[in-house]
Amino acid sequence: MFKLKNWKEVPIGGAVDQPGSAMENKTGSWRVERPVWNSEKCIHCLRCWVYCPDMSVNTLDGKITGINYDYCKGCGICAQVCPEKVKAITMQPEQ
Amino acid sequence: MAKIVATTGNSAMAYAMKQINPDVCAAYPITPSTQVMEEFSKYVADGVVNTNLVTVESEHSAMSACIGAAAAGGRVLTATSANGMALMWEMLYIAAGMRLPIVMALVNRALSAPINIHCDHSDSFGARDSGWIQLYSENAQEAYDNLIQAVRISEHPDVRLPVMVCQDGFIISHSIERMEYLEDDEVRKFIGDYKPMYALLDIDKPVTLGSLDLQDYYIEHKRQEAEAMKLATPVITAVAKDFEKMTGRAYGLFETYHLDDAEVGIVAVNSAAGTIKEIIDQYRRKGIKVGLLKPRLYRPFPTEAYVKALGHLKAITVLDRVDSFGAMAGPLMLEVRAALYDLPKRPVTIGKIYGLGGRDLEESHCQYVIDELVQIAASGKYRELCEYITVRE
Numbered sequence: 001m002f003k004l005k006n007w008k009e010v011p012i013g014g015a016v017d018q019p020g021s022a023m024e025n026k027t028g029s030w031r032v033e034r035p036v037w038n039s040e041k042c043i044h045c046l047r048c049w050v051y052c053p054d055m056s057v058n059t060l061d062g063k064i065t066g067i068n069y070d071y072c073k074g075c076g077i078c079a080q081v082c083p084e085k086v087k088a089i090t091m092q093p094e095q
Numbered sequence: 096m097a098k099i100v101a102t103t104g105n106s107a108m109a110y111a112m113k114q115i116n117p118d119v120c121a122a123y124p125i126t127p128s129t130q131v132m133e134e135f136s137k138y139v140a141d142g143v144v145n146t147n148l149v150t151v152e153s154e155h156s157a158m159s160a161c162i163g164a165a166a167a168g169g170r171v172l173t174a175t176s177a178n179g180m181a182l183m184w185e186m187l188y189i190a191a192g193m194r195l196p197i198v199m200a201l202v203n204r205a206l207s208a209p210i211n212i213h214c215d216h217s218d219s220f221g222a223r224d225s226g227w228i229q230l231y232s233e234n235a236q237e238a239y240d241n242l243i244q245a246v247r248i249s250e251h252p253d254v255r256l257p258v259m260v261c262q263d264g265f266i267i268s269h270s271i272e273r274m275e276y277l278e279d280d281e282v283r284k285f286i287g288d289y290k291p292m293y294a295l296l297d298i299d300k301p302v303t304l305g306s307l308d309l310q311d312y313y314i315e316h317k318r319q320e321a322e323a324m325k326l327a328t329p330v331i332t333a334v335a336k337d338f339e340k341m342t343g344r345a346y347g348l349f350e351t352y353h354l355d356d357a358e359v360g361i362v363a364v365n366s367a368a369g370t371i372k373e374i375i376d377q378y379r380r381k382g383i384k385v386g387l388l389k390p391r392l393y394r395p396f397p398t399e400a401y402v403k404a405l406g407h408l409k410a411i412t413v414l415d416r417v418d419s420f421g422a423m424a425g426p427l428m429l430e431v432r433a434a435l436y437d438l439p440k441r442p443v444t445i446g447k448i449y450g451l452g453g454r455d456l457e458e459s460h461c462q463y464v465i466d467e468l469v470q471i472a473a474s475g476k477y478r479e480l481c482e483y484i485t486v487r488e
Contacts, residue, residue, distance in 0.1 A: 004311055004312075005315070006315065007316070007319050007322075010312065010315055010319075011293070012194045012255060012292070012319050012323075013192065013195070013255070013304070013316065014192070014193065014304070014305065014308045014316050015194075015292075015302050015303070017293060017302050019301045
């Protein structure tokens with residue numbers, strides 16, 4: 001967890017003066033189930049990347065490279081939209 | 096060089112707005128402040144100001160547009176009264192909470208129902224807890240001077256809070272009196288250029304404003320707001336000092352009239368103070384030591400300064416032109432009385448509710464108040480903690 005600041009340290013009026021500062025808040029800790037991606041089954045259709053409501057499906061040069069567990073909240077949409085005949089993503093309980 | 100004119104409180108505020116020349120003004124005119132916008136819109140139409148005048152469909156939209164424009168980095172002014180300000184209610188708190196320096200010309204008027212367009216202070220006193228600084232004005236000159244000073248106060252880096260400048264509807268807003276206008280360039284120099292702290296239109300420094308702020312930060316931001324209110328008091332004093340250097344007209348946290356050697360005193364804001372001063376003169380001629388404290392500030396409430404000014408009195412009557420229905424007394428009375436509580440020997444403090452819906456405070460009412468104060472000072476006892484005056488019993 002990042003450190004919560006006191007009232008003298010935060011910008012006034014709730015202004016967020018650092019773009020992209022949400023990156024500091026690693027929301028992956030909310031997850032109950034984690035998507036597990038199987039690189040051998042994946043056909044790189046990118047449907048999971050399109051549907052992910054966060055930006056937690058990592059890609060490189062148009063190919064899936066994995067899941068970003070720092071921010072993935074485990075909603076399961078990626079597993080749901082993965083084509084029926086592929087099913088490269090499965091949801092598994094967090095330990 | 097000052098220009099001496101005969102004009103109304105509303106024209107004086109419109110003229111101050113012209114001289115301030117804000118970037119944006121969004122308003123929805125309402126009686127008795129209508130004339131402020133009517134005259135200001137003429138200045139816009141005549142091209143004597145560069146203001147983007149946004150004509151909106153309600154006061155809620157007016158304050159919303161002011162908030163948007165201020166968040167974008169503009170210097171923003173508006174004007175309203177009573178039910179108009181009531182419709183802005185939600186946005187008043189948002190303007191203050193987002194720490195946006197917006198200045199409002201508020202022409203005090205009674206809130207409906209029954210419907211009434213005349214003066215009382217239920218609008219601004221109701222907005223006591225909204226986070227707006229409130230400056231009160233006895234006459235057109237003070238309304239004009241306060242509006243110009245409000246810009247500096249509001250935009251000060253320690254403050255960054257919206258300011259409402261209050262004057263009495265009709266009694267001041269529509270009465271013609273002698274006053275002095277500054278030159279345009281004097282006002283421009285006094286207020287200086289506006290430097291926004293965060294501006295949405297500053298693409299080199301991108302910011303997010305108005306984001307969700309839950310259990311883990313909301314109270315930190317409210318603590319900052321409380322601090323800004325505390326820091327506003329010295330800023331208001333400093334701005335007044337600068338203003339005095341330019342105009343010779345002295346402003347502070349309050350004005351006193353024959354208070355230093357007084358045994359009994361009255362506390363009242365806005366135009367009633369003028370009437371009270373006249374009656375104090377009558378009583379002084381009879382050798383009765385009565386004085387007046389006319390607060391300029393209700394928010395922030397400069398407790399220490401008020402206690403210092405009032406602490407030596409034997410008895411005080413606080414006049415409220417507003418009722419907090421079901422409370423012990425009117426809001427100003429309660430706060431003055433509470434402020435004096437820690438004194439080892441405190442004045443007997445009572446309250447009167449007067450003048451609701453524009454009912455005049457007449458000579459006889461002031462005499463009644465002072466006569467009663469003299470009795471209280473002698474006996475140490477009061478009859479009623481708070482009663483209505485200026486009403487048919």
